[in-house]
Amino acid sequence: MATVTELLQPIESDLEHLLKDLRMLIGSGHPILQAAAEHLFSAGGKRIRPGIVLLLSKALSVDGNLSSRHRRLAEITEMIHTASLVHDDVLDDASTRRGVDTVHSRFDHKVAVLAGDFLFAQASWHLANLDNLDVVKLLSRVIMDLAEGEVKQGLYKYDSKQSIETYLEKSYCKTASLIANSAQAVGVLSDISENHLKDLYTFGKQLGLAFQVVDDILDFTSNDEQLGKPAANDLASGYLTAPALYALEENNSLSKLIEREFSSEGDLDHAFNIVRDSNAIPRTRKLAEKFAQRSYEAIKWIPDSPSKDALLLLPDYVLARLY
């Protein structure tokens, strides 16, 4: 299976360029924001979102070159994504994200609020100056979905009555909307036909959902370095994802533990075991596979190129994180 670095190889130097631009754009003129920008846009992150935008842009370009507007769109998606992460970390009181200190814990919650606002503001300014109302609408929908996703997530905390549809709507808002709408925006900037714009949206939406569902499985299956066992962070925080919701369908005793917010000794371990001993993880994996397959199918029409090849490998790459 290809690594993410191999997948992003066709646009590797473009992505480096983008990160350099972002550090300059955000950091200029303010020492603390600069430190936050270095921290946020340093090398090492996977940058899968701007990577997808750049790969699509290249795959849809007649001469294989990237226009400045396509590059700017990739920057905007990364700004919006990063801004929402920085604020989410404040809302979740998270001290690390994928093993790296959050802005909120490295600096303080005020720097995190300011840095997030500054990123959103830059994003909306650069977005307006792409001079394309359709692209403005697509990306402002993303900003709206991210805020609604955060609201939904808070609203359904510890709610064992929520449906799998509610969970998927929240996942769409928080993860898939950005990939779906920015993929479609690439198509708008590349003057693609209306039908294929929908395909690009579908590719991004299904890929984003697959990605989120896989993430939610990993929360139950991958070992936390310190704990030596899965952390089940989502479950512990009351965020009920597909594995927990499927397990609830099989074993209703789980709902009692959730509704008392795991307040008794051993509740969380007990809940975790119910999920693990049920059919929930295999069912969730099937769900992820369905999304990945739909994502793959949606872009087969793109003309052959190394960038297209990389895009077609992405759905499998997302699933491969499970093995």
Place this chain on the structure above:
Amino acid sequence: MATVTELLQPIESDLEHLLKDLRMLIGSGHPILQAAAEHLFSAGGKRIRPGIVLLLSKALSVDGNLSSRHRRLAEITEMIHTASLVHDDVLDDASTRRGVDTVHSRFDHKVAVLAGDFLFAQASWHLANLDNLDVVKLLSRVIMDLAEGEVKQGLYKYDSKQSIETYLEKSYCKTASLIANSAQAVGVLSDISENHLKDLYTFGKQLGLAFQVVDDILDFTSNDEQLGKPAANDLASGYLTAPALYALEENNSLSKLIEREFSSEGDLDHAFNIVRDSNAIPRTRKLAEKFAQRSYEAIKWIPDSPSKDALLLLPDYVLARLY
């Protein structure tokens, strides 16, 4: 002198309607956001910003009626303004604003971050759906200016070397940009000629600057209810406004007190007395009068109507707060 209620009389019912809409728009579906929305958009606030947008819209309308897009623009300006206030209060750790609890202190900083993000997101979504790229650009510039103003404010804290121009740039970003750009946006939606668009921008810019300068004077002259004397909150927080900057030109001993951040007993009182005993307040008042006059001059061309009369009284109303 007219009260603000009298000034806003031509659009009184429109403004009530707008607040009702905003409460619905923000609060729907989330109990805590709803409580925050009730708190933020309850009756009683002056709502001078959407008031200006509505008055201008009415004054520039051929039949004196407001279009739904003009109303929506007024809502967007109030959303952006409120979002930035809510986040500023987090950054400033403010527990009250004009005597009312901040969202941040009534609820907590997480609700404030979420409510602000949600408002910004709603604003950018409704903005895109006004379907006018020029308006999108004007208002996204405002969002950018607000973030830059906040950055500048932090950057120049306790900096006694800053110029009056730096102070005015910050005041433009934090206060005048919203009024200037939304006034121009009214003109765009009303199909006003290019020249007059600039006049509308000037009207808003100069009015906003007058407003901010007057606010900064009041911080030195109006008595705090509890203290029984001016609180000089800005000075105490290290935010150097026109009165402090003019006083610095006259009496350099003030700079020592500022640079040690008023850390010795009596420093703040001493600094306050230096400002009061200098010519700084009268000079600052002259500055406010200059801005107010320019604001007045910029819209004399608007056809006569009760809304125009109200707009022409606004610069004087801003100054009258000083007497």
